[in-house]
Amino acid sequence: MSEVILATVSVSKHFGGLAAVDRVDMTLHRGEVLGVIGPNGAGKTTFVNVITNLLPITSGQVYYKGKEITSWPAHLIARLGVARTFQVVKPFKRMTVRENATVGAMYGAGGRGRSAAQAIRKAEEVLEFVGLGDQMDKQADQLTLAGLKRLELAKALAMEPELLCLDEVMAGLNLRETEAAMDLVREINRRGVTLLIIEHVMKAIVGVCQRVMVLHYGQKLAEGTPQEVLNHPLVIEAYLGQKFARRQAMGKA
Amino acid sequence: MSNLKPETPNLQSKKPMPVTRWDRLLGTRRNAVYLGACAVVLVVLLILPHMSLSGFVLTSLTTALLLAVRAQAWNFIGGYTGYAAFGNVAFYGLGAYGTAILMTKLHWPFFLAMLVGGLVATVYAVIVGLPVLRMRGQYFAIATLGVAEATRELVSSPQLSRLTAGPTGINLPFFRPAGLSGAAAAEAGSIFFYYVAMGLVVLVVLATWWLTRSKLGYSLVAIREDEDAAKMLGINTTWAKVAAFALSAFFTGLVGGHYAYWRTFILPEEVFNVRYTLEGILSAVLGGPGTILGPVVGGGIYDAVSTFLTFSKPFGIDLGQFHVTILGVFIVMVIVFLPRGVADFFGRRKLSWGMFLENVRQNRV
Amino acid sequence: MGILIGQSLVNAVLLSGMLALVALGFSIVWGVLKIINLAHGSFIMLGAYVTFTLFSLYHVDPFLTIPVSMLALFLLGYLIQTYIVNWVIRAPLLVTFLLTFGLDIILINLALFVWQGDVRSVSPAYAGTGLTLFRDPVTSQGVQVPYVRLAAFAISLVLAGLLYLFMSYTKLGRAIQATGQDKDAAQLTGVRVAPTYALTFAIGAALAGAAGSLISVMQPFDPNMGGGYRLRAFIIVVLGGLGSIPGVILGSVLFALVDVLVGISPLAPLKDGVAFAMLVLVLIFRPTGIAGKAFY
């Protein structure tokens, strides 16, 4: 098995009394695609936020390529080669698409010693790759949702990361768009980027992930290949339970 | 902010953001007309002093230029970085005091003293900025306002009076051009301070132009648009913000130095007058924050308007009592109908009165 | 020495009452409308002048003028919010900042036109009288409690109390709270935002008016008096924490204590500077203020 690129040791994040992430251990190997699934509020996004130290960690350690990076400044973690996208897209609205990606190219893992001009070239290359080549001069806030998701991806890729955390890049995309996105993700992985994917869209998970981890109320419920996990009794219970809940809620509304 | 990219073609996108089109217009290096306009203005400004204007007109122009610099300096932190700094007068005052103290106590030459005065302000900005820039929005605004007030009291406190002469202020050496006297000397003086002010404008505009093409510039706008996303892309936001704050402080400090030597005296209540902060911000907003030339133009317009209100009797009516009131009304009007500043005019394909109402509609409840 | 400390504490307590009233209106406007009202100082100033005018022209007792100035400022505030501030309320913070600054200039200069720049002062016959605590039999010195300040203190607390009740037990009050917490959600539950904002702003102005009336009895004033109070309101609200009436009171007590204690120390000339240093520290280490979080 290849080198461990990211490892978390009983990572926890508490908001007041509530444990959003509860003693989660995880290892991620270079070149792997790990899916993290779980019902809403299971702590998936929080988990990523803690790894990238967008939120201060409560307890536990995070290791990147064997080096402990627990609560390093976020920008340093990013420069190490850990990129992420946001579930709620965060484009730089009053910049053009090109400029958005350029920022990533300037400050990411590959940004050091790169001149503005070089960064711009890099950005254009990445934008072509994610399929925004024809919209580089648009204002970011004029893109469609699908476009914004791609832009989110482009910003991350422009950083030339070794590890890329994708937070629900497929959510809200229609079937065709999802297909396209999945191809894109596979392609990214084929180019040697390790992926940590948070998804609701099971299709996508099964389609691209080699390994899946299930979070429930912040705790790790199960781990294994997609098939194993999806047939895991606890997982089914968790999801069905949630489905019932949702149905009842709809009944009320 | 698209002026980040020189080669950006000037294409019409469906629903252009005003700020951007303005930026693009100003930012496109190959835009001959734009360069031409700059050149024309530059030449005009260069020859103006020699068109035998009265000392008064020269002084008025000088104040306009200085205001332009203050506005553009604020633009670094307020316009590009999106942090509403309300304490820039602290840097203005420190620049003035630094210059005054160096010129009187150590008898340094003016330009050196002014430069160091600016650096004093810069250092102060770094020290203050590290804690204060951790706050956002209104809290930051208030904190900076507080810092400015506190700085004034500190400078005029008996504890520091050995250095700053406390509240009684400092007299600077009087500008006396060698070998000249009377009217000639006076004119030489006016011209000297005019050109220094103009030099500062050119300097600050070039600095902005450089900034918008530099990595720092990119990170500042990224921070303005979304600080978390910026962090996640590997931007050291703390450092970037402090840098912007320091840059802002440096130029504000330089203006302070110019002021001190020009006025030949400084008093705490004068050089730390919150008026200076607000004029700067208003000019920047008037012209269009986050643009290369907007604040400079805004400074010119603001000064012209207030000078006009002070001196003129439109339709023979003496505004007398009311000119400050009218200035207030003018500010309110601009804020209500043109919150994006004059830059807004350049964001539209065709200008119509409708745009004002549109602005209101965007922001009202 | 004992008297010095005792007197200082009394001063602090009495001062805090008045400051609370100064900050209260500022605080709800900020908390609910999310705007810093730079014209708050001018509202206080106008309140003072209402009292001054009634007192000097018709010899109305200053304390009886409080309702008048509150009503006057309430109306003014309502109009300003409805016809000016509501127009830009959703614009970036800078815009509302500058707008209220413009209003401030206008109000001050109109006041200068109407009442001139003279320093005014309202001195009823009973001004300065008070009761003496712990009178020392020998020197017959003691801790003085001036009636005027005592009354002002009481009135401030009463108004604060009334506001609290209004906010938590009336329909309107709750509507204001709801709007403050989440404008859009409130809208969904049928709250009409624009008038609610206007009402809030008006209440803030009315409280400022009351503060002005009280101040006019305690201190000389002129049209430019407002600035200082505006900044004090800032500090107090931040100290106490945005969005809670008890917070405001806590903040003003804190401010008053610091103000008075620094006042009897060699740092006296740095009074405000110390206050601001305190402000910055609080903002850094406890951005929600000391009593923070709670909401109107």
Place this chain on the structure above:
Amino acid sequence: MKLHLSALFCLLVVMSLAAGCMAPAPAAAPSKPCTITFGAAVSLTGATAKEGEYVKNGYNMFIEDTNKQGGFKVGKQQCTISVKIYDDESNADTSAKLIEKLVTEDKVNLLLGPYGTGPVFSASAIAEKYDVPMVEPGGAGIKIFTRGFKNVWGTLPAAGTYLKSAVDMILAKDPSAKNVALFIENDSFSQEVADGITPYLKEKGLNLVYSEQYPKGTKDVSSLVTAAKAKNPDFVLGASHLADAELVVKQAKDIGLNAKAWAFSVGPSTPEFGTALGKDSTYILGVTPWTPAMKFQGQDIYGTPLKFSEAFKAKYGYEPSYHSASAVATFIAFQKAIEAAGSVEPKAVREQLGKLDVPTFYGQLKFAPEGIIVKPMGVVQWDTDGKMVSVWPKDIAEKDPLYPAPPWDKR
């Protein structure tokens, strides 16, 4: 689009220029048959609008009365005089701009001064720049005169001397007085007052038991008053302006700080002080260069303070304060200098101003080498029937001072 831009630039330049030229034409060009035009920037709006108005009224009244009597005598001919007054908004920057305008565009012959330390500082710097003499009625800061300027004269005594005559008076009344408390506003003028009086107290063998500064525009001095009370001083001095003087008195009464005498640099000498504080103002001492009650005998169109104040009252309907008198004094200084020089040439006028030594309704007009008037301050007191009376120095006083001041509640 692009045209917009260049258009905007032109607009900017044009507007600035326009703003300059927009102002009305000079009231009197120097070419006219012998009219002497004076220029002044006075604060008619802003913080010191009131004092500015006093000064302006002084100027206008003198012009009228003088022209009625044929104006100034320059050499053989009689010259009518006129003054051009702008509003400096109590703002030093505007003040400088305006003086520059008066000199370079309105082409005034000589300059009168503004009111307020800041404006006087910047205005006088412009006067020096263009080498045009300025006599100013409204700036007592010594630093205005220690800049080596040769064009600035002032008719207010130096801030440092303000409280001295008050102290002299108190000691004359009561040699046993020992302990002094001093409140100082943190502001240019007040600081100089304090710097002047502090050594003087030592010199007189008094001991300063309490001396503290409070921020400019402070809202509350109760803590300072409390601290001073703990030192129970024999008399209290204030280096202050009107607002904070009133504040100190109000809070001294609140907190029961009593003393045998109270004296303030600025405050009690202005009429508002009495109206504002009512009976609390009684017994309080103020210092002033001039009151209508002072017994000066002058060789000028008014002659005595009383005549001046009657004329002033008749014209403006209120009793003149020292601001107006000082303003008129600046004019008289010019009149005497011009008539002695027989011309309005700056150089000649400067010379004569330096030599000036004449009695006027404002007292002896004589300038120290650096240009500030040499003149003892008079002491005034608010007496029991609510009038401001001059009580010191003896030779010009109308009454003997009331001393000691009873506790607040006994007034």
